[in-house]
Amino acid sequence: MAGLRAKPLEAATWPDFALLVERHKGVWGGCWRITCFFVDRAHRRRGVAAAALEGALYEIARLGGGSVEGCPEDTGDRSVSASFLYSGTMTLFESQGFERIRRLGKRHWVVSRNVAREAVRAGRTGGS
Template structure:
């Protein structure tokens, strides 16, 4: 399954597409710009704290293997042919380290898909890319037959810190509702598909 076809977003400048092996170079170029994403390569939720003991190259190779094996583990946002954003979305079972966090433990036994990570290129932040990534991620999950999508964003009214998991307001605007909150700053939000 390659996921839904690319789709032009409402503001006409961002295409959001599933991360397939042929699009790996675009993701690599995006994440190679430094910062936490260039160290983690979205392996933290897949393997837990072990990702910190691995080199950035090992984490990069780990995500490359996930992409090569398929199905797409997330979506990429493009503007004028350049990747400007990334969102990891997978069945929750593919990111087992999330269950180690007491704040994020399962709400129930529903077989949800989990949005666990975002990266938006500098110069494209606060321009609607994250909202487009959320929509694209939901489209990917829906095309795969997921019954629901969960997210674990920060509540910006409680914690203004930067986050790679997004903000609750972005998810609320996309129709997600809070289903649990075990710490003041971190709601568990869900969208039924």
């Protein structure tokens, strides 16, 4: 289309992007995806990913809520190195009220839940 051009997201373009996000209640109009957790090796298996997920859900609620998806790994009964669990675990997501939607390969699932804006006012973002 004539007259349109793509611009990188940087300091000069951030205000326009922030207005777009606000106007649409999130980056994709109330649709969010939590894709990756990075936890320093020295802090793994101490609840850091759980705190990060809780914090993300709080921010999503604060910014208007909406549908939230993740793609965690279902570890089942097998032992898995924490370094491979960058997308989170099924147990973690299910503890926050996410439900399995569809399988992605052998051990990963798309999970989803809705987060209400009101959850932030009541101090609730957890699974119940």
